Amino acid sequence: MADGLLKHEAGVGRTLAAPLARVTRRPRLSLAGQEELLAYLFLLPSLLGFIIFLVVPMVASLGLSFYDWELLSPPQFAGLKNFNTLLTDSVFKDVLVNTVYYTFGLVPLNLVVSLGLAVWLNTQLRGLTWFRAAFFLPVITVTVAVSLIWRWMYEPRAGIIDTALRAIGLPGPTWLGDTHWAMAAIIIMSVWKGFGYNMVLFLAGLQGIPVSIYEAAMIDGANAWQRFWRITLPLLTPMVFLAVVLTVISSFQVFDQAYVMTNGGPANATNTIVLYIFQNGFQYFRMGYASAIAWVLFAVIFLFTLAQMRLQGRWVQYE
Amino acid sequence: MSRHFFAPFSYLVLTLLAAACLVPFVIMLLTAFKPDNEVFNRAWLPSRLAWENFARAFTFFPFARFLFNTMVVAVGGTALHLIASCLAAYAFARLRFRGRDALFLLYLGTLMVPQQVTIVPLFLMMRDVGWVDTFWALILPGAFHALGVFLLRQFFMTIPRELEESAFIDGASRLRILGQIIVPLSKPALATLALFTFIREWNSFLWPLIVTTSPEMRTLSVGLTLFTGQYGTEWNLLMAAATVTLLPTLVLFAFAQRYFVAGIALTGFGGR
Numbered sequence: 001m002a003d004g005l006l007k008h009e010a011g012v013g014r015t016l017a018a019p020l021a022r023v024t025r026r027p028r029l030s031l032a033g034q035e036e037l038l039a040y041l042f043l044l045p046s047l048l049g050f051i052i053f054l055v056v057p058m059v060a061s062l063g064l065s066f067y068d069w070e071l072l073s074p075p076q077f078a079g080l081k082n083f084n085t086l087l088t089d090s091v092f093k094d095v096l097v098n099t100v101y102y103t104f105g106l107v108p109l110n111l112v113v114s115l116g117l118a119v120w121l122n123t124q125l126r127g128l129t130w131f132r133a134a135f136f137l138p139v140i141t142v143t144v145a146v147s148l149i150w151r152w153m154y155e156p157r158a159g160i161i162d163t164a165l166r167a168i169g170l171p172g173p174t175w176l177g178d179t180h181w182a183m184a185a186i187i188i189m190s191v192w193k194g195f196g197y198n199m200v201l202f203l204a205g206l207q208g209i210p211v212s213i214y215e216a217a218m219i220d221g222a223n224a225w226q227r228f229w230r231i232t233l234p235l236l237t238p239m240v241f242l243a244v245v246l247t248v249i250s251s252f253q254v255f256d257q258a259y260v261m262t263n264g265g266p267a268n269a270t271n272t273i274v275l276y277i278f279q280n281g282f283q284y285f286r287m288g289y290a291s292a293i294a295w296v297l298f299a300v301i302f303l304f305t306l307a308q309m310r311l312q313g314r315w316v317q318y319e
Numbered sequence: 320m321s322r323h324f325f326a327p328f329s330y331l332v333l334t335l336l337a338a339a340c341l342v343p344f345v346i347m348l349l350t351a352f353k354p355d356n357e358v359f360n361r362a363w364l365p366s367r368l369a370w371e372n373f374a375r376a377f378t379f380f381p382f383a384r385f386l387f388n389t390m391v392v393a394v395g396g397t398a399l400h401l402i403a404s405c406l407a408a409y410a411f412a413r414l415r416f417r418g419r420d421a422l423f424l425l426y427l428g429t430l431m432v433p434q435q436v437t438i439v440p441l442f443l444m445m446r447d448v449g450w451v452d453t454f455w456a457l458i459l460p461g462a463f464h465a466l467g468v469f470l471l472r473q474f475f476m477t478i479p480r481e482l483e484e485s486a487f488i489d490g491a492s493r494l495r496i497l498g499q500i501i502v503p504l505s506k507p508a509l510a511t512l513a514l515f516t517f518i519r520e521w522n523s524f525l526w527p528l529i530v531t532t533s534p535e536m537r538t539l540s541v542g543l544t545l546f547t548g549q550y551g552t553e554w555n556l557l558m559a560a561a562t563v564t565l566l567p568t569l570v571l572f573a574f575a576q577r578y579f580v581a582g583i584a585l586t587g588f589g590g591r
Contacts, residue, residue: 049403
């Protein structure tokens, strides 16, 4: 349809321009040529921005990953040295494990909470806007600010979480100070911060499911449980897929919470890939090494996304 | 039937859950108003409202300056992103040129590139042109994002061509058509994009952390982290500062919730 409209528009232009061109008899750009030139002019600011601030740095980062460069001395070509170092870097192994732990902890929790609440809210007739606002609110808040609030809440003795647990006779761990609990504490905070986004996405999806399907199922005697598993969930799978892919991508890039709440500690228990990129690049000034880690991150995200695209045929149901 | 029986119970539980979700904000406010000697007390409520904490937060660090910087970055970045995206989206939606579809796919592909892949060379670039610690470095790199081009292109394509054809025949330039016909018709999409972009800029942390070094150029997010550590953490001042940081986004959200919801339903990734 779009193509048809395009031809139509060009046709209108041509009939108007043709007599003019004959009168002036100057070699001019054809109308299509003019349009093309105009298009590039319109694209120019955006294209320039992308090239300067995205494409060039991306290529440069790949190049840098093959160099030894500690900023004070001139860069030296090092071949695959940075990548070889990564293989034996025990901190990098921790960082990789932590990031995967964070992702696999956060994504299922986020999805269960957001999907559950979306389905639940969808059955409510009144107050939807208010509930949705309350659950969505953390999403738009400044991550650094809420990370600090949670750090205060996790504070041993004085923090509300420890106080509440003591009040019911359950002395908790020191949370952010405990190597076993620190990452879990960050995951809990991140679920709180992020689930509202997917919830709103699912709510939009749910409202697109025709009521008649449910009515037909109810006439056939399907109970609420069956209706969820046989109708709601299958029809929602395209949105669940989108949510999984994007939540996984953003989880692999976790930085703010880890930097603010624990700065990667204790004993690197919450150090993440991006935090490690930051430390290498901007605290130890190992520009080449930081770039190599960044490209490993990119590769991991790319492969994960690709794998999910491949697997989607098995569970995602498009109408 | 059973629905009527359970409805009040369901409301009650949902209300409790929603309230639980807001607890961190309540804690923030309560702590922000506590006098110094009550911060570590078990008592929930402050004995008096220590309004002076807010004034102290502003003098403890150049907090007003952080606020100003963040405002400049968020407003400037949003304006630039909207203008560049509008122009590009119009080209993708309405104009014909070679390689259009391939280029659009490339734009979309950039959404998959994690920002962290570019930060090291980007920082070196900024250092080489002397932009470290300037608004240029804070604003420009974040202003080009494929989300705007994608969202606006999708919206422009839903606008009937007939509306602009008569203007075109009357001799209006494409730029005028964009400014006087397309943009006014796209207000909801532009509002959504502006909100997403503003929030992203307001929340941005890693890049400002890297590219600013002097206190005068810090943004709120970076400035907040300075409250911890230096003299031990002064939680009441920090919570007062956090309150000021969160306030603009909360106000924005109160007035524009429907744009967020519409934007998420439309793209599935905007504002993530």
